[in-house]
Amino acid sequence: MRFAFWIVLFLAGCASNSSWPSVALPDEVVLRGESGTLRLRVGSNVAWTLKSDADWLTVSPAQGLGPASVQLQAQPSGDPPDGRQYTTTLEVGGDLKATVAVRLPLVWVTGQVADLGQGQALQAQALGLPALGSRGWSPHKAPPPSTEVLVKYRQAPQPSRLPLQAQLRSLDRAHRLVKLKSPNPQALLEALRRDPNVEWAELNGYVRAQGEAIGEPTDEFYPKQWYLKTTGARFSYLGNFPYPVTVAVIDTGVRYDHPDLAGRLVLPGEGAYDFVRGQPDPTDPGDSSSPTGGSHGTHVTGIITAGSGPFPPACPTCTSSGIVGVDYNAPVKVLPLRVLDESGNGSFENVALAIRYAAGIPVVVGSQTLQNPTPAQVINLSLGALTYSQAMCDAAGDAIARGVLVVAAAGNYQADAPGQLVYPAACPGVISVAATDLNNQVTWYSQQNSHVTLAAPGGDIAQGIGAGILSTTWNYQLNQPNYTYYMGTSQASPQVAAALALLLSSGKAKSGAEAWSLLESNLTHLGKPGRNDAYGKGLLYLPSAFGWPLPKGDYAVDFLGPTNRQLATTGGAFSTYLMPGTYTVMVCRDDSGNGLCDSGEPQTSKTLTIPPTDSLDLGLLLLTP
Known part of the structure; x- marks a missing residue:
């Protein structure tokens, strides 16, 4: 518990000319989790009350006589206005007239989620090493430029007469089709298209599987x-x-x-x-x-x-x-x-x-x-x-x-x-x-x-x-x-x-x-x-009830604890503000795209503690197949 500084009040008794004992109240109480304590150092005959209009904070007891240790319990049901901390002011009444600020700072939590193979690639990348086992990390990676040319001849092809150092890779005599390889495929294409015995010539390109949207309603x-x-x-x-x-x-x-x-x-x-x-x-x-x-x-x-x-x-x-x-x-x-x-x-x-x-x-x-x-x-x-x-x-x-x-x-x-x-x-x-x-x-x-x-x-x-x-x-x-x-x-x-x-x-x-x-x-x-x-x-x-094969999605992270969070990720990266405390963390690949860890999706869970600090990097969270 950290107190900012003390306000010392000297109160005169109403029934006599003698002075009451000094009263010490903190100017601010900073909570380092779900609960904290406000210590009221007052005289034994001082009556006091505490009132807060904040719905995220409960005070017990809310009134009393003499010195006390008041329990402050944080139970937020929504996010704070600035997203970073909960704040309120306790009104101190009774024989006292003062205010005490209460603040609960949240922790900036970051991390990265990846499949096991992708995680190995990220770890290798962080160490400056070649990536191993990273198949699938870049599912839409462009194929390498083709160095092969497909040719259809008008008459039976003659493999012994290949232009521009071209290498013969395959020959289909029935359809007069030839596949050639060249270190300069574009020059080879231009030469073949000038040949009157060539019906057509083209690069041996690539096709790619199309996405899941082809079946969705319009x-x-x-x-x-x-x-x-x-x-x-x-x-x-x-x-x-x-x-x-x-x-x-x-x-x-x-x-x-x-x-x-x-x-x-x-x-x-x-x-x-x-x-x-x-x-x-x-x-x-x-x-x-x-x-x-x-x-x-x-x-x-x-x-x-x-x-x-x-x-x-x-x-x-x-x-x-x-x-x-x-x-x-x-x-x-x-x-x-x-x-x-x-x-x-x-x-x-x-x-x-x-x-x-x-x-x-x-x-x-x-x-x-x-x-x-x-x-x-x-x-x-x-x-x-x-x-x-x-x-x-x-x-x-x-x-x-x-x-x-x-x-x-x-x-x-x-x-x-x-x-x-x-x-x-x-x-x-x-x-x-x-x-x-x-x-x-x-x-x-x-x-x-x-x-x-x-x-x-x-x-x-x-x-x-x-x-x-x-x-x-x-x-x-x-x-x-x-x-x-x-x-x-x-x-x-x-x-x-x-x-x-x-x-x-x-x-x-x-x-x-x-x-x-x-x-x-x-x-x-x-x-x-x-x-x-x-x-x-x-x-x-x-x-999962039907066994539909869903396309691979990005990742989702669910925190269940003092603050509940359901987070979508971008490329596996996530960040959020959380209250300090103990959490169950569910991590999954969100194939359905609904932001939840659903049945049938690769997932794992663990228990961890978020300490009362400014920020925390959870590092790499790996999903096993």
Whole structure:
């Protein structure tokens, strides 16, 4: 602990003419880690209080009588304004009137990550030695200039008459092709092109493998769908999906006339149904309380199965390609089932009916018995209530018993009802999905409880409009299709439902249980080790569940400790400010490009201590294959 200098105060007693003992307070306290001590050297009868407006610092005790050692505990939840240190001022009250500055300087931490072979090359380079074992360090290194020339003759070539000291390397008499080598290939080319017996001549050049972008969608709004990068769903073009799958979306209904959903929906008469109006057309009539609210069910549906490629624009300024759904290149259709009315409310009874109906179980609606001719293998429920419902949980149990995967939004009540259970997400066997933001942190609204199964991007528009989840919806004022950013566990849940459908469509999983097992075993861990109430068992991640061969990426470094950091690197180099303390450091090659250390990516971890110093170079961190 370092104190800058002392302020000595002499206070007069109110009850007598005698002087109180001298009072010594530090002008400044500098914390060298998560905790520190403020020593109050005061008289035994001096009453004091301490107050700080900083949310990163707690003081214990905050008041007392006489000398004391006050514990200062740093618990920052965000970065300091200047990025380098946390500062605040303690107001000293009671019999004292003074201030004490508290400062927590951060440590500038740098380092370099490399694969084992690349690390050997870097170490050799630092020593001024030839690089060994560095294959792959420069994946786009230009090939050496060619010294070979390919020639096609009009008549049978005569190897004995080679120009300009050219060497014969190969001869194909059938096609009159010759490969020549020369120390001056350009001069050789010019001589051959003047030869009337030469049909053509060219340098024997090189070709190079092309990048992974050749298979990605070209839809206009695809670059705005950051959540497809986070989960690795953007790499689905690397897979094959021969088997048709149906996902039931139990929601507000859908707009069948949205062009991005053409051919991607189960139609009225094929199994779609409106349980609010008791008829087979679940077209969403819109939100009566908010004409600009769009169509919730259409938004959820687009996240799952919006198509890829051009379509006729709905208006002169409308897009002709839009977005893509997670399942855009698979034969996955959404079965729309409407249970939420124009005010956004739905009864437990209708939700229970829709769940059983979606699973192919006969249900009675009014005086008629209905059986779905297009049973779903996956059910998505982007809805919920804080009240337990036996009806909904029994229906979910019946569907699960048939092998149907039931996925539900964990709920958006965390700010007002922290930790409370939301149903049907908390029903036994239901996959409950929490929401993360653009920075892979659990969102402020996402329910945190013991029933959260996993997390997926749900967005947070408070971070910027583009930090929401972009998908299909409907403009009821202009009566035309559009695209809107929403946020919520309602947007996280359909991404999980779509991923499960994709596993079934690929044939990697033969049943719902197999699909969930594959997905569950390849989640990306977030937060403290083990399952936790915020993220469940981890963040949705597709590539390793499918075994897609991803192109090699740059590196990512995650620090978990007093300060949590997820860092992307540039050429393996990283730098950041950290609080002093003990950290678990995860280092990986970020092949998916989402800034996380995901399942299937080469990675390693270690525990290290960041001492209270100005800067620290961690040196070279090596990844083994």
